[in-house]
Amino acid sequence: MKWLLFAWKNVWRNRRRSITTAMIAGTGSAALLIFAGYMLFTFESLSEMSARQNGHLIVSHASYFEDDEPSPMAYGLKRWTAIQQQLKAVTEVKQVLPRIQFSDLISNGEISKIFVGHGVDAEHEFEIQGPFLDIRQGSLLNPDAGMPEVMLGVDLARSLQAKPGDVLTLLGTTSDGVLNGLDVRLVGTVATGSPEMDKRALTVSLATAQELLNTEAVSTLSVYLYRTEQTDAMLPVLQAQYPDLDVRAWHELAFFYHKVRDLYELIFGVMGLIILIVVLLSVANTMSMAVLERTREIGVMAAMGAFPRQILWNLVLESAFIGLIGALLGVLLAGAVTVWLPFANVMMPPPPGSNVGYPLILHFSATAYALVAAMMVAVTMLGGFLAARSGVKRPIVEALAYV
Numbered sequence: 001m002k003w004l005l006f007a008w009k010n011v012w013r014n015r016r017r018s019i020t021t022a023m024i025a026g027t028g029s030a031a032l033l034i035f036a037g038y039m040l041f042t043f044e045s046l047s048e049m050s051a052r053q054n055g056h057l058i059v060s061h062a063s064y065f066e067d068d069e070p071s072p073m074a075y076g077l078k079r080w081t082a083i084q085q086q087l088k089a090v091t092e093v094k095q096v097l098p099r100i101q102f103s104d105l106i107s108n109g110e111i112s113k114i115f116v117g118h119g120v121d122a123e124h125e126f127e128i129q130g131p132f133l134d135i136r137q138g139s140l141l142n143p144d145a146g147m148p149e150v151m152l153g154v155d156l157a158r159s160l161q162a163k164p165g166d167v168l169t170l171l172g173t174t175s176d177g178v179l180n181g182l183d184v185r186l187v188g189t190v191a192t193g194s195p196e197m198d199k200r201a202l203t204v205s206l207a208t209a210q211e212l213l214n215t216e217a218v219s220t221l222s223v224y225l226y227r228t229e230q231t232d233a234m235l236p237v238l239q240a241q242y243p244d245l246d247v248r249a250w251h252e253l254a255f256f257y258h259k260v261r262d263l264y265e266l267i268f269g270v271m272g273l274i275i276l277i278v279v280l281l282s283v284a285n286t287m288s289m290a291v292l293e294r295t296r297e298i299g300v301m302a303a304m305g306a307f308p309r310q311i312l313w314n315l316v317l318e319s320a321f322i323g324l325i326g327a328l329l330g331v332l333l334a335g336a337v338t339v340w341l342p343f344a345n346v347m348m349p350p351p352p353g354s355n356v357g358y359p360l361i362l363h364f365s366a367t368a369y370a371l372v373a374a375m376m377v378a379v380t381m382l383g384g385f386l387a388a389r390s391g392v393k394r395p396i397v398e399a400l401a402y403v
Contacts, residue, residue, distance in 0.1 A: 007317035011325075014290070021286045022326040028275040029330020029376050030337075033369060035271060037338055037362030039264045043257075044363060047228060050254035052129055055097065055222025056231045057238060058253065059083065060246045064219065065253075072102060073175040076217025083242070087223055092234055094226050095128060097121050098218040100209040104172030106152075106202060108160045112171070115156060115202040119209025119218075128224060138164030138188030141205055148208040150184040153201035157189045164188055170204075174214035182212045276379050279326075283319050283383030291315065291388050312388055319384025320377055327373035334369070338362040 011018050061075035069075050077083065080098055087096045100119030105112045122141040126133060137157075141149050150168065152160070162168060163186070170182045184204065192201050210216060225234060231249050238247045251257065301311055346360040 004317060007314055008321055010290070010314070010318045011321045014293075017286055017289065018322055018325075021282050022322050022329065024282045025279050025323055025326025025376055025380060026329030026333065028279050029327050029372055030333040031330075032268075032272055032275060032372050033330060033334035034337055034362060035268060036368045036372070037334065037364065038360070039268055040363035040365055040368070041361050042264065043261055045358075046254070046257045046260060047251070050257050051224075051228055051231075051250045054250050054253055055220075056225045056228060056250050057223040057234060058248050058250070059087075059221040059223060059238065059242065060219065060248075062244060062246050065246060065248065071175060071177055072173055072213050073100075073215045073217050073219070076100075076175075076215060076219055077221065077245075078217045080218045080221055083245075084221060086241075087221065087238075090234075092225050092230050093223055095124060095224040097125055097128065097222045097224070098206055099220050099222055100206060100213070101219045102172065102209060102213060104170060104212070106150075106156075106160065107169045107171060108162055108166070109169070111160055113156060113159055114200065115152075116197070116200040117202040117204065117209065119204055119206045122205040134191040134193070136189045136191050138186070140188060141203065142187070143205065145185075145187075148182060148184040148204065148211070149187045150208075151188045151190055151203040152186060153198040154189045154191050155195070155198040156200060156202065157186065159199070162186050170212055172212050174212075175217075176214060178214070180212055180214060182208065184208065276375070279323075279376065280379050280383045283322060283380045284387040286322070287315060287319050287384045287387035290318070312385070315388035316381050316384045319387075320381045322384075323377040323380025324373075326380070327376040330376065331369055331373060334362075335364075338364050 059077070061077060064075040067075070077098075084096045084098065087093050098121055100117075102117045102119065103115065104117065106115050107113075120141075122143040126140050136154050138151075141151060150170070152162070157163070160168065166186045168184055168186055170184055172180055172182075174180050190201065190203070192198055204212075206218070210218075223234075223238070225231060228250075231251075235247065235249050341361055342359075347357045348360050350357050
């Protein structure tokens with residue numbers, strides 16, 4: 001206990017130097033925590049977006065994700081209604097939505113454009129999409145509409161010179177290889193956040209897509225769970241229940257999510273290494289100056305019977321206190337920024353491949369705060385050890401005579 005008291009008092013023998021070093025450690029801690037909070041918020045948002053778009057678990061034909069379909073809906077799920085009812089009976093399952101993916105032509109009578117279409121359950125699909133659905137004009141699909149309805153990406157609607165209420169024609173190939181056409185009414189335009197998808201996106205009800213393709217099958221069943229954390233536990237259960245089908249988790253299809261995660265983790269690792277080196281050098285410099293100033297004092301302590309390891313431990317404790325003060329300053333600063341940002345409404349510019357910005361919010365993680373604080377204290381202790389180990393080994397006579 002006395003060594004802790006000595007170390008704490010020694011921290012304040014040169015207040016300016018100790019405070020400066022602690023502020024450097026605090027700034028480094030805050031920078032790491034702020035970036036970690038931003039990184040975790042990004043991961044959480046992307047995982048939520050991917051899970052909402054595809055489902056936590058995706059059930060499909062065994063060859064759907066592996067091979068190209070030789071004809072439309074060749075790898076569709078034909079007994080999907082029975083599977084849907086079975087899945088809805090599972091306690092962990094919140095919703096099961098059928099979807100059809102297809103690509104054909106849409107025309108206004110003069111202009112024809114290629115689209116990437118989605119046939120959805122109009123009654124429940126938009127409840128799941130929630131905040132990730134951006135309607136720019138018109139309204140959502142009406143499941144009880146008499147005439148088939150369609151929603152288009154904003155740029156696709158603009159290129160067709162179409163507005164809500166206009167009648168357009170879908171042109172496609174049925175599952176039998178026959179050309180088919182279907183008149184639809186445009187009810188709304190949607191911004192997907194991706195310029196490329198805004199030029200191609202088309203959404204119709206499941207019944208409309210099945211009528212155009214002349215099929216009763218669906219491409220996939222998207223299984224939504226109550227919590228994303230349940231995904232990995234439910235995956236092997238459904239794979240065992242449907243061995244003849246392909247069951248995949250959302251993260252297996254979220255390629256953009258993995259690319260962003262790999263990039264951010266690399267940036268965080270490099271930035272963290274640079275910050276820790278700066279803090280290490282700063283503490284080493286501070287403790288080197290402290291050792292030089294106290295050379296005669298160290299000699300006196302050694303002459304009075306203190307072991308070199310005790311003197312070294314005292315100096316390491318001193319640097320640990322500086323690191324602890326810096327870590328606390330960093331935690332307080334990062335916490336204040338985390339609380340303030342949601343009220344400040346700071347917007348980030350659109351990321352690559354997108355045309356929509358997003359609010360800057362930091363995710364709070366007690367684990368991240370504890371790890372960064374512990375890491376900062378450990379680095380300052382290492383800096384103190386490296387700087388002080390040579391000073392305490394100086395011979396007693398030489399240390400007492402040092403000027």
